[in-house]
Amino acid sequence: MKRVVVTGMGVCAPGSVGKDTFWRNLSQGKVFTGQLTQFSCKDLRVKIAGEVTSFTEDEYLPDANGINFKSLDRVEKFAIKTIDMALADSKVDLSKIKSAVISLGTTMGKMSKERDKSIDYKIYEDLISIGNNSNNNIIKEMHPGDIVAKVCRYFSLENIEPRMFLNACAAGNYAIGWGYDRIKNEDxxxxxxGGVDSFSLTALIGFNRLLSLTPNLCCPFDKNRKGLVVSEGCGILILENLESALQRNAHIYGEIKGYGLSVDAYHITAPRPDASGATICMQKALKNAKVSPYDIDYISAHGTGTKVNDKIEAKALCAVFGEKIPPISSIKSMIGHSLGAAAAIEAVASLLMLKYNLAVPTANFEEADEDCPVDCIPNISRPMKIDTIISNAFAFGGNNSSLVISRYKEG
Amino acid sequence: MNKCAIISAFYYIADAGFDYKNIIEFCKKVNATSTDVAFCKREILEERLDKMNTRLIDRQSLSLEAAIKIAEDENFFDSINRSELSIIAGSYSSSVYPIAIFNLSAKEKGSNFVNATEFTNTVGNAAVSRACIWHQFRGCAYALSEGINSGINPIVDAYKNMQYENAEDVLACATEEVGAAAVLLQKEAPGKLKNKPIAYVKNVDSKYIGSIKEFDDSYIKNIEEKFNISLSQLDVYLSGDAKNINDIFKIIKEKGASTHDIIKKNMWALNPMVDLGRCLSRYSKGSAHDSLILSVDSQGFAACVLISKRG
Structure with a gap:
């Protein structure tokens, strides 16, 4: 068994392109959600979103291997740009790597077509009008596997094992766990x-119909929380086996200690009321990481800001940690819920918290909720010793995931 | 040693449900028609899944349910701890169709009035999640999408998850608009398996190999080396959407492999799953040759699994 360490990171999130700006924003508790500006959906009740407005043409990469960067889908641009940042951060020479894998998670992938910043209904009408025919180019253009293929082609990543996870809001953790397993077991x-999603009007309409959207700010664990904010972004980690990282004298941000997955098997959108799915998931992660609940210093919450999700997550935390629940926060209060990217972005944030021994806050918090008996680090960052973190992501369909990340220690 | 046993394979394709023993008949039928394999008809699915609330639920979820129901009806899950059973499903088209249907419905009814159930169909893990809800599978569940190889990578991951001791019982599935397949795999241990395995997964490989146009001998050589086999001793089943698939077929033939006809109809991720069924069907009729199920995708993905009748 190999130890798995993180040697590079990249992030695109509302308010930031790059981990330095991202960290500055998070540590200052800045909120980057607000009125939708880049996309239009006239008749929608709620038009609050988190957009990566700073991702302009100045951020575009040069064309490579026959791929014209500018012509890529927004989700592909996010993925390639963020991977480029992570690879540069890791200072790895890819030609010296013997065996590699790539795994990305997404919710909407390339399937939610926004052209000219509103939904491109024509492509859907064309698709349906083709009828029951599997030989059509629209599927070839829109299927999510195309994202990872484009990434591989752009970076000339031949002989790499690819995986594209479609596990909704937990997809990023599934992708990280899958890569962790491949390295740990010497494959x-x-x-x-990591995970990636560009802003999706389809998702905004859907969450609006589920009455899951807040009309203003996202306030996880607050008594008056009203829902989530749909956003976008990408988070990427470079994982390496410890020996390889030490051999090339790479900077080690932290160690992936383990992860846990579980299924609610209860409802397609609502979490299991007894919180057993989330509880089992965290317990599996702790067991897999060989740490006890007492070893956890901080919890990166799924914390979407919806009434039910936060209540059930708090209930699961009580079941796992008893009366000594470590401090917890949700960065979704600042950057919204970037769906398939969220868990990976939260992993990047967690690793930065380890680095700076600073827990970032849950922004917009006003009033405690008796249903959520947690210390959610309200509004202001908190300097504290952080050696081990558990990061939760609980998805549609009751697909739960928890990741355990620790400060790297020799021995 | 990882002994990943194949217990059975169940299919619901083009309005028909069957297991691997009947797959040759199915292949003959689809090859005989001049048209593409039709998408599953909702009304037939609804009738088949009698008593279930199927209203507004997407075709892939219902097709997968129809395939799993065959296993359920034949009591294949009776000896399995459902709270530990994992399910992995691959799909080429993923939720492209449900997203199209949802958006067109929102356009027609208005964004504030579209039915929320239609939105739940748009997430890629809808089919696996619903299977977990309906059958109380609570191991782990995930959905993946890597072109045509979406049909073979669930087998790859099932094998790996057993090797890593993440799972002992896995339902490896493929879901598309034309139907679904579900292969039941179990880690063999003394006294554990109630149902006798039909075959075993002996090794797996999945790669992005660059341009599929450059698919050549080197890929085959790597596989032969990794699996410690010679292609000339194997039965090979090839599927893919690559335009040059016939050239790849030729390379494999030249290596002396015993080849089987390529299924001409495009069923996306179901093609390699049908190939696996063909292999299992031959085993049930006495063949004992090791087999390679290989799929290549025009995007540059290639994946294969080595199947053996004996453990």
């Missing part, structure tokens, strides 16, 4: 893992 030395 690979190196992994590019």
């Amino acid at each position: 690979a030395d190196f992994a590019i893992v």
